[in-house]
Amino acid sequence: MISTVDTWDLARLGREQRGEAALASFARLLDGLPAQAESLVSWAIAGQTDALQRRYITLRADATVRMVCQRCLAEFDLPLHVETRLQLVETEAEIQAEESGEDDPEAPDQVLGSSFFDVLSLVEDELILALPYVPKHEVCPSLPKELNDSEGGDAGRPSPFAVLAKLKKD
Numbered sequence: 001m002i003s004t005v006d007t008w009d010l011a012r013l014g015r016e017q018r019g020e021a022a023l024a025s026f027a028r029l030l031d032g033l034p035a036q037a038e039s040l041v042s043w044a045i046a047g048q049t050d051a052l053q054r055r056y057i058t059l060r061a062d063a064t065v066r067m068v069c070q071r072c073l074a075e076f077d078l079p080l081h082v083e084t085r086l087q088l089v090e091t092e093a094e095i096q097a098e099e100s101g102e103d104d105p106e107a108p109d110q111v112l113g114s115s116f117f118d119v120l121s122l123v124e125d126e127l128i129l130a131l132p133y134v135p136k137h138e139v140c141p142s143l144p145k146e147l148n149d150s151e152g153g154d155a156g157r158p159s160p161f162a163v164l165a166k167l168k169k170d
Helices: 007-013 092-100 117-130 146-150 161-167
Strands: 015-023 040-051 055-069 075-089 107-113
Touching: 007 040, 007 055, 007 075, 015 117, 040 117, 055 117, 075 117, 092 107
Parallel strands: 075 107
Antiparallel strands: 015 040, 040 055, 055 075
């Protein structure tokens, strides 16, 4: 199982590496979550160099984690898919200089490149960031239909916004 890559070679040569790891090996990701089914996390990391010789890596990862719905408190399987592009830098000073400068929302995040880059740690970090703050089903199977349809509102009562819209037309 591959767990480290040379990010400099990956970017310079434009290569890609793929792998899989057991979901159970991601302890930080699973901390506080219910018992998980035995499954795999699949990942791919690809390197690129642009015309200005800036080096990048693109990480893609897929996993399915068991969560507890905060609406009905039932467990459900949540598929996670992450894809992120990171710029490789050589020193922490470059990262700090970028953080103190103009904040371009389109600019990729930066990461220290390495000849022994821990891919699984990056995969775990990105999956943690992909977890929803409030996990819930799209439609809870155990809630009454009326609650699912109206999201807990009173179906017989008119919307206050509809009343305001009517006043605006008058």
